[in-house]
Amino acid sequence: MRLAILGGGGFRVPLVYGALLRDTAKPRVEEVVLYDVSPDRLAAIGHVLAQLAAPYEDAPSVRVTTDLDEALRGADFVFSAIRVGGLAGRTADERVALDLGLLGQETTGPGGLAYGMRTIPVAMRVAERVAALAPRARVINFTNPAGMVTEAMRGVLGDRVVGICDSPIGLIRRAATALGLPADRVSPDYVGLNHLGWLRGLTYQGEDVLPGLLDAPEALRTVEEARLFGAEWVRTLGALPNEYLYYYYFTRESVAAMTGGTRGEQLLTQQDRFYADVAARPGDALAEWRRTRRERDESYMADTREIADAGERDAADLEAGGYEGIALGLMAALARGEPSTMILNVRNGSAVPGLPADAVVEIPCAVSGAGIMPLATRPLPGRFLGLLQQVKAVEQTAIEAALTGSSRLAVEAFALHPLVDSVGVARLLLDGYRARIPSLDAVFT
Structure with a gap:
C-alpha cells in the first residue's frame, strides 16, 4: 500500500x-x-x-x-x-x-x-x-x-x-490504568466534538466502573485530567472532561497562565532550532528529533498544569504514544479487516441526539473492512449539550465564512463563540488576524 x-x-x-x-x-x-x-x-x-x-x-x-x-x-x-x-x-x-x-x-x-x-x-x-x-x-x-x-x-x-485525535484515547487509557484495568478491554462512553468532549462511562465486563473511579480519591489523583480540573469538579460533572475543556471551565485562569508566552511561541523556538541543527548536522538528525520531542511533550499544557497544581506529566503516559497509533489502527481495520472500536471524528447522523445530522462529532465507531459505523450515544444533559450546540453552530458558521469569503459570517462566528464576550471584540479579532496572517486575509479579500 x-x-x-x-x-x-x-x-x-x-x-x-x-x-x-x-x-x-x-x-x-x-x-x-x-x-x-x-x-x-x-x-x-x-x-x-x-x-x-x-x-x-x-x-x-x-x-x-x-x-x-x-x-x-x-x-x-x-x-x-x-x-x-x-x-x-x-x-x-x-x-x-x-x-x-x-x-x-x-x-x-x-x-x-x-x-x-x-x-x-x-x-x-x-x-x-x-x-x-x-x-x-x-x-x-x-x-x-x-x-x-x-x-x-x-x-x-x-x-x-475521517478525523482523528489522540486526546480521547489518552483520557480513556489514563482512566483504565487508574482502575488497574487493561485499556484495550474497556468500552468508553465518550461523546463530544474535537477537543470538546466528556468520558461519561467506562464499561468493563458489563459494569460501568467510572463512578467507582470518581469516588476513589487516591486512584483519581493518578488521572492527569482529574488533577487538572480538580477532583471536586469532575465529581460535580459526573464525568472526566477532555483536557481542552479546561479552557471553558477555567477561562480566566487559562488566560492568566498564557500571558508570559504562548505554546505556539515556545514551539516556534524549539522547532526552528531543531530544523537548523539538523541542517547543520544531518548525521545527528534522529538524536536531535528525540531530544526535541521529549522537550515538546514535557511542556505540553505546562502553564495550565502549573496554575492548576496538576504536577508533571506521567512518564508512562509520555511513552504510550498517540495519534500515530490511531492512524495505524484505523488503516489496519480498513485495509486488513481487523475489527476495532475507535473514537473518531465522523458525520453525526443520529448518533448524538440534539446535534445536526451533518455535524462532525467525536464518538466511538465500529471500524472494519466494511467501513466506519458511528455508534449511538446516550442523550446528553443540558449542561453538556448546550455547549456542544453552541460551539457546533460557531464551527458551521466559520466553515461557511471560509468557503464564501464572507467577513460578515467570520465576525458572526467569532461573536457567537462562548469564549468571546463582545461583538465589538469579534470585529477587532477579525481585523487583527487579517493584519497579522496573510493567508487568512486572502480568504476574505
Whole structure:
C-alpha cells in the first residue's frame, strides 16, 4: 500500500513512520510519500526517517515531493497534517486573542476559528485533488481544528474522510490504568466534538466502573485530567472532561497562565532550532528529533498544569504514544479487516441526539473492512449539550465564512463563540488576524 503524508516535513511525521516500521502484518504500507511546501523541512525529516529505518531490513520506502499531485497520485491512504501559515500563524492565532484579553489557543476559541478559516480553503483543494487522483483513497485528517476541517472536506469526499485525535484515547487509557484495568478491554462512553468532549462511562465486563473511579480519591489523583480540573469538579460533572475543556471551565485562569508566552511561541523556538541543527548536522538528525520531542511533550499544557497544581506529566503516559497509533489502527481495520472500536471524528447522523445530522462529532465507531459505523450515544444533559450546540453552530458558521469569503459570517462566528464576550471584540479579532496572517486575509479579500 502507498501512504501519502501531507505536511510531510512536520515534526511529528517520524511518529507515524515509526509505527509503520513496527507493523509487520500484511498488507502493509510499503511506500510513504512525504509532501510539504518546504524542501528544507522535507530534507530534515527525511534524515530522521532514514536513521529510524536503518535497523529494519523491510522498512517502507520514502519519497519526498513539493508537488501535491505527485504525492496523491495512486495513494491508498492520505494522512493530512498540514499547518497553513506555519507556526508563525499559530503564534498570531494565540497572540491576537491574548492582546484583547481573550484565550489564545491553537484550536479552542478565537485562535481555533482563525486557524480553521484559513485552513479550510486549502483543505478543500486537497479534497478535490484526492477525488481526482486517488478516487479510492481514504483520507485520515489530523489537520487542526480536526473536527471543523473534516466537516468541510466531507463536502467533497463524504465518508472517505475521517478525523482523528489522540486526546480521547489518552483520557480513556489514563482512566483504565487508574482502575488497574487493561485499556484495550474497556468500552468508553465518550461523546463530544474535537477537543470538546466528556468520558461519561467506562464499561468493563458489563459494569460501568467510572463512578467507582470518581469516588476513589487516591486512584483519581493518578488521572492527569482529574488533577487538572480538580477532583471536586469532575465529581460535580459526573464525568472526566477532555483536557481542552479546561479552557471553558477555567477561562480566566487559562488566560492568566498564557500571558508570559504562548505554546505556539515556545514551539516556534524549539522547532526552528531543531530544523537548523539538523541542517547543520544531518548525521545527528534522529538524536536531535528525540531530544526535541521529549522537550515538546514535557511542556505540553505546562502553564495550565502549573496554575492548576496538576504536577508533571506521567512518564508512562509520555511513552504510550498517540495519534500515530490511531492512524495505524484505523488503516489496519480498513485495509486488513481487523475489527476495532475507535473514537473518531465522523458525520453525526443520529448518533448524538440534539446535534445536526451533518455535524462532525467525536464518538466511538465500529471500524472494519466494511467501513466506519458511528455508534449511538446516550442523550446528553443540558449542561453538556448546550455547549456542544453552541460551539457546533460557531464551527458551521466559520466553515461557511471560509468557503464564501464572507467577513460578515467570520465576525458572526467569532461573536457567537462562548469564549468571546463582545461583538465589538469579534470585529477587532477579525481585523487583527487579517493584519497579522496573510493567508487568512486572502480568504476574505
